[in-house]
Amino acid sequence: MPKVIAPRDPKEWSLFTAGHTACAGCGQSLGARLVLNAAGPRTILVNATGCLEVFTTRFPSSAWRVPWLHSLFENASAVGSGVEAALKALGKADDVNVIVQGGDGGTADIGFGSLSGMFERGHNILYVCYDNEAYMNTGIQRSGLTPFAASTTTSPVGSEVLGNTTGKKDLPAIAVAHGVPYVATTTVAYPKDLEKKVKKALSIKGPKYIQILVPCPLGWGHDTALTIRLARLAVQSGIFPVIEVENGKLTSVMRIARKVPVDEYLKPQARFRHLFTPAGREELARVQALADANIERFGLLGARAG
Amino acid sequence: MARTLEKTQVMEGSRAIAASVQRCRPQVIAAYPITPQTHIVEHLAQAVANGELKAEYVKVESEHSAMSAVLGAEATGVRAYTASSSQGVLLMHEVLYNVAALRLPVVMTVANRAISQPINIWNDHQDAMSARDTGFIQIFAEDNQEACDLQYQAYKIAEHKDVLLPVMVCVDGYVLTHSYEPVSLLDQDLADQFLPPYEPSWALDVDRPVTYGVMLGPGEYLEHKYVLQQAQKRALGVIEDVAREFGTLTGRTHGGLVEEYRLDDADVALVGLGSLVSALREAADQLREQGIKAGVLKIRTFRPFPAEKIAAALGGVKRVVVIDKGYSLGSGGILGMEITAALAAAGVPALVDRFVGGLGGRPIPASTVVRAVVAPELPRSQDGFLDLKPEYLGEGD
Numbered sequence: 001m002p003k004v005i006a007p008r009d010p011k012e013w014s015l016f017t018a019g020h021t022a023c024a025g026c027g028q029s030l031g032a033r034l035v036l037n038a039a040g041p042r043t044i045l046v047n048a049t050g051c052l053e054v055f056t057t058r059f060p061s062s063a064w065r066v067p068w069l070h071s072l073f074e075n076a077s078a079v080g081s082g083v084e085a086a087l088k089a090l091g092k093a094d095d096v097n098v099i100v101q102g103g104d105g106g107t108a109d110i111g112f113g114s115l116s117g118m119f120e121r122g123h124n125i126l127y128v129c130y131d132n133e134a135y136m137n138t139g140i141q142r143s144g145l146t147p148f149a150a151s152t153t154t155s156p157v158g159s160e161v162l163g164n165t166t167g168k169k170d171l172p173a174i175a176v177a178h179g180v181p182y183v184a185t186t187t188v189a190y191p192k193d194l195e196k197k198v199k200k201a202l203s204i205k206g207p208k209y210i211q212i213l214v215p216c217p218l219g220w221g222h223d224t225a226l227t228i229r230l231a232r233l234a235v236q237s238g239i240f241p242v243i244e245v246e247n248g249k250l251t252s253v254m255r256i257a258r259k260v261p262v263d264e265y266l267k268p269q270a271r272f273r274h275l276f277t278p279a280g281r282e283e284l285a286r287v288q289a290l291a292d293a294n295i296e297r298f299g300l301l302g303a304r305a306g
Numbered sequence: 307m308a309r310t311l312e313k314t315q316v317m318e319g320s321r322a323i324a325a326s327v328q329r330c331r332p333q334v335i336a337a338y339p340i341t342p343q344t345h346i347v348e349h350l351a352q353a354v355a356n357g358e359l360k361a362e363y364v365k366v367e368s369e370h371s372a373m374s375a376v377l378g379a380e381a382t383g384v385r386a387y388t389a390s391s392s393q394g395v396l397l398m399h400e401v402l403y404n405v406a407a408l409r410l411p412v413v414m415t416v417a418n419r420a421i422s423q424p425i426n427i428w429n430d431h432q433d434a435m436s437a438r439d440t441g442f443i444q445i446f447a448e449d450n451q452e453a454c455d456l457q458y459q460a461y462k463i464a465e466h467k468d469v470l471l472p473v474m475v476c477v478d479g480y481v482l483t484h485s486y487e488p489v490s491l492l493d494q495d496l497a498d499q500f501l502p503p504y505e506p507s508w509a510l511d512v513d514r515p516v517t518y519g520v521m522l523g524p525g526e527y528l529e530h531k532y533v534l535q536q537a538q539k540r541a542l543g544v545i546e547d548v549a550r551e552f553g554t555l556t557g558r559t560h561g562g563l564v565e566e567y568r569l570d571d572a573d574v575a576l577v578g579l580g581s582l583v584s585a586l587r588e589a590a591d592q593l594r595e596q597g598i599k600a601g602v603l604k605i606r607t608f609r610p611f612p613a614e615k616i617a618a619a620l621g622g623v624k625r626v627v628v629i630d631k632g633y634s635l636g637s638g639g640i641l642g643m644e645i646t647a648a649l650a651a652a653g654v655p656a657l658v659d660r661f662v663g664g665l666g667g668r669p670i671p672a673s674t675v676v677r678a679v680v681a682p683e684l685p686r687s688q689d690g691f692l693d694l695k696p697e698y699l700g701e702g703d
Contacts, residue, residue: 053519053521062520067515067516068517070518070519071519078336078370078372081375081378082377086381089360090382090384113370117366
């Protein structure tokens with residue numbers, strides 16, 4: 001008889017625990033767990049409306065073992081600003097982390113104004129964007145972070161248009177332009193990198209921005225077993241560069257040992273299916289060109305510098 | 307008692323309100339300066355800059371964020387304040403519902419102004435009326451002394467354990483906010499005596515992690531709204547108690563839910579909100595000189611709507627003349643509709659004339675009110691609109 005090892009109760013080790021209803025293979029729930037456990041128990045979370053908010057707090061359940069507040073879709077950064085200001089007024093600001101988190105739509109589109117205000121005013125807040133590249137909670141609509149050529153319900157494939165016609169808004173660069181002292185990207189395929197970046201961010205005073213690529217089996221149309229694999233291929237193909245920018249300077253990039261053609265990343269995803277038809281040949285080449293441009297821009301290939 | 311009131315001084319409304327807010331010791335202030343704002347938040351910024359007020363002042367990028375930031379601040383357990391007006395109140399609209407539903411005792415002063423288009427920065431009540439269903443308590447000031455006194459009372463009402471709802475202190479834009487009137491402020495000791503430090507009923511706390519702002523389904527949402535309605539109803543009594551307590555402490559009363567003027571023997575009751583009530587008082591005096599027994603019912607508290615109080619006060623009159631500065635297009639004057647409903651529900655047989663005037667800052671002098679009472683036929687035939695200028699109306703209007 002093989003020995004049965006009972007899984008440890010997450011309550012014993014995780015601040016993000018049972019009581020949520022995320023889909024199988026959800027990248028965002030994994031990302032949120034990694035972020036929170038890296039941040040630790042002395043953390044206040046402010047959550048924008050979205051998948052993460054909905055699947056973690058369906059009354060009477062909650063997956064959160066830290067104080068957590070949700071107000072609206074577009075105001076999480078402003079609510080967080082108020083939380084941080086109140087902590088200052090109470091003399092507790094040095095003792096507690098404030099993390100504001102939202103999806104790509106809540107961050108790059110509807111919540112963009114309040115995010116910019118939070119950055120510009122210099123609040124001591126870490127903003128985490130869980131980027132699954134579309135409005136998944138409401139039925140896979142295109143957001144400002146939906147990649148080029150991806151099919152969504154509002155950027156569908158038709159005889160005249162092959163999916164999303166624009167590329168991802170460059171939010172990390174926008175954060176850097178605000179003078180945000182710590183800006184980083186990562187994916188759920190690299191938990192150690194993710195944890196390291198969250199801890200580093202929280203050690204720095206002022207606004208911080210981390211964008212985490214979180215595959216969504218439902219929205220991307222991939223097998224639930226492929227979440228981690230796709231989050232890795234996005235990096236290895238150059239499609240999603242993993243970087244760190246400190247005080248305006250690029251201080252680290254995750255290097256690509258062996259460049260993977262974008263096909264390997266795109267093919268398992270139904271949202272890119274049309275790229276592998278004769279009509280999609282040109283778009284596919286453009287996606288490869290975007291990945292190559294990232295590799296060039298951030299120097300992702302080759303030996304580690306220094 | 308009078309020793310603890312500061313010497314009466316002539317001050318601009320905004321400045322006097324800011325000085326009163328300062329004495330309430332808000333710990334976080336968030337405000338956006340435009341769309342449009344008043345001097346209130348500028349004076350508070352100066353007080354913080356001078357070290358006279360110990361508060362975090364968050365200079366947000368919109369009114370939506372102003373209300374969101376005070377939401378976050380109150381949720382963290384501090385007393386928070388903002389002020390707004392007109393488009394700003396509309397922009398923060400969805401956040402107003404959130405603040406009320408989260409039971410956060412925010413106080414906001416609204417300098418009541420018209421809504422665009424056409425752009426118009428002058429006084430009416432359309433902004434406050436747009437927020438009547440949000441769960442905010444809404445109290446209207448008649449003059450600047452009342453506007454000042456309401457700031458302290460608003461926090462006391464909002465933070466009362468039986469209420470825990472945000473309060474909107476409605477002050478007529480320009481008419482009050484930019485007018486110089488004699489006011490007497492509370493000195494800090496008296497203010498502190500009336501309004502002790504804020505003790506939150508809940509707050510985000512790492513030592514007591516709780517989830518706030520959850521999703522409720524069809525199985526629970528209805529009950530949540532019922533509970534909010536009960537808090538609104540309990541506020542009816544608390545508003546009166548707080549007004550009474552303030553009166554005992556300072557010698558100043560402005561009414562609680564409503565205030566009556568020469569109503570005891572009146573045949574005609576003039577009804578309105580805010581600074582208009584002063585014109586109504588003047589009109590009532592003039593009407594009495596003409597032999598018409600007129601009185602005034604000032605509606606001080608609009609939310610919760612004191613329907614029973616109003617029905618009791620108007621039970622003896624033959625005719626009620628409501629003048630609205632807020633209008634529901636496609637229906638009618640908003641206060642007028644609610645008064646009509648309240649009287650009908652209580653079986654009060656009075657005839658109700660519902661007029662609207664003052665939109666976009668058009669003055670409503672006592673003479674207009676008197677005319678509406680003695681010659682109501684024309685405005686009645688024009689959907690209740692007072693003093694319409696035919697030269698600006700099209701052929702089909």
